[in-house]
Amino acid sequence: MSIMSKLLGQCRKPMGWLGRAAAWGINRGHSEVIDWGLGHTLIGEDDKILDVGCGGGETVHKLARIAEEGHVYGIDFSKASVAVSRRRNRQLMQAGRIHIQRGSVCCLPFSDGGFDLVTAVETHYFWPDLVSDLQEIRRVLKLGGKLPVIGEAYEWGWLCGIGTRPLQSGDGPGSKSG
Numbered sequence: 001m002s003i004m005s006k007l008l009g010q011c012r013k014p015m016g017w018l019g020r021a022a023a024w025g026i027n028r029g030h031s032e033v034i035d036w037g038l039g040h041t042l043i044g045e046d047d048k049i050l051d052v053g054c055g056g057g058e059t060v061h062k063l064a065r066i067a068e069e070g071h072v073y074g075i076d077f078s079k080a081s082v083a084v085s086r087r088r089n090r091q092l093m094q095a096g097r098i099h100i101q102r103g104s105v106c107c108l109p110f111s112d113g114g115f116d117l118v119t120a121v122e123t124h125y126f127w128p129d130l131v132s133d134l135q136e137i138r139r140v141l142k143l144g145g146k147l148p149v150i151g152e153a154y155e156w157g158w159l160c161g162i163g164t165r166p167l168q169s170g171d172g173p174g175s176k177s178g
């Protein structure tokens with residue numbers, strides 16, 4: 001297996017000590033795109049929010065700061081991601097405002113219609129069955145709830161996975177990178 005596939009594997013499902021290091025790195029690396037995405041999302045101060053594929057917990061952390069009276073749940077199928085996410089959010093977990101658990105998007109351990117908002121940052125392209133996974137998310141959303149799916153545009157080719165950049169205003173169907 002090439003170094004590149006190993007690194008991408010750690011993004012898809014961080015594992016072991018390398019995975020925990022990757023999750024901390026992803027927290028730093030994604031901070032800007034998370035701010036951008038959440039800046040385009042209407043978030044109520046007492047919203048009940050779920051972040052799917054929460055990784056090292058950076059999005060959960062930022063969401064809890066915006067929804068000051070709300071509750072934020074994070075879920076991720078990687079043990080390493082869950083460990084880092086809990087560490088990152090220790091204080092707000094103790095305060096009972098953040099809840100992090102292990103699980104997959106395919107079968108969310110939540111009852112129907114409970115969330116005002118579900119976020120997914122840089123994770124949906126790893127999901128095994130996008131259509132049924134989105135249906136599962138819809139199940140846990142309240143009627144009228146929101147689902148921002150946040151990700152950067154990837155330039156495929158030899159730079160695959162490294163050469164990322166935020167979306168530009170000219171991007172879109174018909175453009176070279178759309």
Ligand SMILES: C[S@@+](CC[C@H](N)C(=O)[O-])C[C@H]1O[C@@H](n2cnc3c(N)ncnc32)[C@H](O)[C@@H]1O
Pocket residue numbers: 011012013014026027030052053054055056057058059075076077078081103104105106120121122123126127128
């Ligand atoms: C590149 S990281 C992004 C983490 C975080 N959302 C962020 O932007 O900082 C992708 C995360 O999605 C998680 N993930 C991938 N497939 C998943 C699935 N089917 N269910 C739950 N989590 C998943 C991985 O374990 C990993 O922590």
